[in-house]
Amino acid sequence: MAPPDNDVLWARSLHCALSGSDALSGVSLGVREGEILALVGPRGSGKTTLMRCLSGQLLAQQGEVWFNSSPVHTLGPAERERLRRDRFGWIDPEPGLVPELTGWENTALPLLLRGISHKAAKTAALEWLERLDIGVCARKRPHALTQSQRQRIAIARALVATPSVLFADEPTATLHRADGAQVLRTLTAAARSHGITVLLATHDAEVAALADRTVALLDGRRVGTVPPASGAEGVAACSLSV
Numbered sequence: 001m002a003p004p005d006n007d008v009l010w011a012r013s014l015h016c017a018l019s020g021s022d023a024l025s026g027v028s029l030g031v032r033e034g035e036i037l038a039l040v041g042p043r044g045s046g047k048t049t050l051m052r053c054l055s056g057q058l059l060a061q062q063g064e065v066w067f068n069s070s071p072v073h074t075l076g077p078a079e080r081e082r083l084r085r086d087r088f089g090w091i092d093p094e095p096g097l098v099p100e101l102t103g104w105e106n107t108a109l110p111l112l113l114r115g116i117s118h119k120a121a122k123t124a125a126l127e128w129l130e131r132l133d134i135g136v137c138a139r140k141r142p143h144a145l146t147q148s149q150r151q152r153i154a155i156a157r158a159l160v161a162t163p164s165v166l167f168a169d170e171p172t173a174t175l176h177r178a179d180g181a182q183v184l185r186t187l188t189a190a191a192r193s194h195g196i197t198v199l200l201a202t203h204d205a206e207v208a209a210l211a212d213r214t215v216a217l218l219d220g221r222r223v224g225t226v227p228p229a230s231g232a233e234g235v236a237a238c239s240l241s242v
Ligand SMILES: Nc1ncnc2c1ncn2[C@@H]1O[C@H](COP(=O)(O)OP(=O)(O)OP(=O)(O)O)[C@@H](O)[C@H]1O
Pocket: 018, 019, 021, 022, 023, 041, 042, 043, 044, 045, 046, 047, 048, 049, 050, 201, 203
């Protein structure tokens, strides 16, 4: 069965067991182009596993994943790797920067890996660092930066190649509340202004409130779609110019 035309990502009946236990038990999901979708659920509910399956990092034992009307579940490892590199961005709870590289070099990595010239990659990286209010970090190495600055660099790195889909796994979990909220507003505003679809895994209702739609997971199953706790945040984020 082919996915609906307006879904950028579409998954049907994903079953995924990890080390013998069911991480996903028949999850189906459609994500519309440009949408910011929050995946919510308590720890261990399957959010990360679902995002890993949707992004081609992990193959579910059963079920289908489609990206823009092309099957992902039938691709070989090299093709899935290329898809991830060329079309997707990923943010982990921890920034995972290369310690030997400066802020702009860390940010530019996805472009340099695609073979884009050093000069063009640096220009794009510096632009994203400015947009995320960390232009001053461009020439510093990670050890000289705060946790918030490092995570903003990880976000800039995920956005620099303007991915079709950005997967953000608890992107502000290690930040203080106010700082995390600011970082998330910047991230969602940047995604909206560049038409980037975002999947945002979180167990925080305030974070989910920034999304257009929320999908809830529990024990590897969808337990219903709930509206954001506060309807105004997503609209407010649109008006920020990032
Ligand atoms: N590499 C792994 N090996 C074995 N089991 C795993 C692995 N990764 C996840 N699991 C298990 O799969 C289930 C789903 O985990 P997952 O990390 O997807 O949930 P989550 O909702 O993202 O949780 P969290 O909020 O803690 O990140 C859990 O029971 C977890 O223990």
